[in-house]
Amino acid sequence: MLDLYTWSTPNGQKASIMLEESGLPYRVTAVDISKGEQHDPEFRKISPNGKIPALVDHDVEGPDGGPRRIFESGNILVYLAEKTGRLLPEAGEARTEVLGWLFFQMAHLGPMVGQWHWFKNAAPVESDIAIKRYREETLRLLEVMNGRLGEVPYLGGADYSIADVATYAWARTAVDELANEDAESVAGLKPLLDWLERVGGRPAVQQGMEIPNDEQKQDTVDRAPLKGPAGGGNVLP
Ligand SMILES: N[C@@H](CCC(=O)N[C@@H](CS)C(=O)NCC(=O)O)C(=O)O
Numbered sequence: 001m002l003d004l005y006t007w008s009t010p011n012g013q014k015a016s017i018m019l020e021e022s023g024l025p026y027r028v029t030a031v032d033i034s035k036g037e038q039h040d041p042e043f044r045k046i047s048p049n050g051k052i053p054a055l056v057d058h059d060v061e062g063p064d065g066g067p068r069r070i071f072e073s074g075n076i077l078v079y080l081a082e083k084t085g086r087l088l089p090e091a092g093e094a095r096t097e098v099l100g101w102l103f104f105q106m107a108h109l110g111p112m113v114g115q116w117h118w119f120k121n122a123a124p125v126e127s128d129i130a131i132k133r134y135r136e137e138t139l140r141l142l143e144v145m146n147g148r149l150g151e152v153p154y155l156g157g158a159d160y161s162i163a164d165v166a167t168y169a170w171a172r173t174a175v176d177e178l179a180n181e182d183a184e185s186v187a188g189l190k191p192l193l194d195w196l197e198r199v200g201g202r203p204a205v206q207q208g209m210e211i212p213n214d215e216q217k218q219d220t221v222d223r224a225p226l227k228g229p230a231g232g233g234n235v236l237p
Pocket residue numbers: 009010011012033038050051052053071072073074
């Protein structure tokens with residue numbers, strides 16, 4: 001059994017999308033980061049940096065003899081891909097390309113959009129220069145993605161992979177926020193907008209984006225795997 005510790009944010013959603021894609025049964029425990037639950041010493045045994053998402057695999061022994069913990073969302077995606085043999089090529093150029101775009105999300109898109117959002121909506125003092133810097137960098141990164149997606153249907157290449165799983169919720173958030181400010185700023189990013197629709201049309205992505213739902217925010221809840229076809233397009237492997 002897998003336990004997912006998560007909250008309704010893009011980093012949490014990428015883990016729940018991946019679990020929905022994997023078809024594995026899992027339980028959801030909500031960690032309300034607005035109430036500081038991520039700092040609970042028990043949670044920090046699973047996630048030493050005090051961040052969601054985190055995963056516990058009760059079927060695999062960790063180094064301390066207890067169930068294995070998996071922290072950092074990129075690590076969770078690679079772990080589940082390797083556990084299921086899905087959405088990450090085993091070796092070679094295709095794997096290197098998928099991991100390149102996965103790290104692009106982890107190191108660039110996520111942190112830049114996160115900082116932009118914080119300076120715009122949550123900072124205790126206004127900072128025009130910080131908002132400008134992170135907004136411009138967000139737009140530049142979306143343009144990099146747009147260039148790539150003008151050449152291939154998915155970030156890793158021909159097939160849907162964990163690179164797309166990692167990036168969808170962040171790109172969706174960034175595009176929606178930019179479009180709210182000025183629809184013209186993203187209107188020209190056609191390949192990116194098409195990719196958002198293609199990936200966002202997958203049932204697993206739609207389900208994963210809703211986790212944790214209201215019921216899961218109240219209590220730990222079993223999550224049955226998705227039934228039926230996983231969605232359109234080429235899918236690895
Ligand atoms: N690099 C980490 C980042 C995780 C992260 O920043 N999670 C946020 C929610 S999106 C969080 O837990 N914030 C709570 C806090 O900063 O105290 C990952 O990808 O897992």
